Amino acid sequence: MKVVYFSFSGNVRHFIQRAGIDDTMEITQDNCTESVSEPYILVTGTIGFGEVPQPVQSFLEVNHAQLQAVAASGNRNWGQNFAKAGRTISEEYNVPLLMKFEVQGTNNDVIEFKDKVGNFNENHGREEIQSY
DSSP states (O other), X not given: OEEEEEOSSXXXXXXXXXXXXXXXXXXXXXXXXXXXXXXXXXXXXOBTXXXXXXXXXXXXXXXXXXXXXXXXXXXXXXXXXXXXXXXXXXXXXXXXXEEEEETTOOHHHHHHHHHHHHHHHHHHTSSOOOXX
């Protein structure tokens, strides 16, 4: 499945590169209103006090119908706002929050993400998907 991501400071980009996923698209200010014609999993960082970055909001306005799941990066120093963009997107678009990870993620986070993306199609048909 395609993985679409936004990386404000490079941490999410580094995480996606470490995951070695072939079919990816990075959201930028220049392409945030382009259409995506296939289902995708979104990975985003969180900015400010738990907000969804503006380019991601713009992208979702155009591409929310193809959104299947979300994962989010953040910093645990923000307490309850840690990776809150993922929870916000999950609730607004009624998709599973696959996982939250800190900054660039640990090696275990990368392995978990690869596993969840690889198995997503199989699990997606189930009535309930574990959400974090």
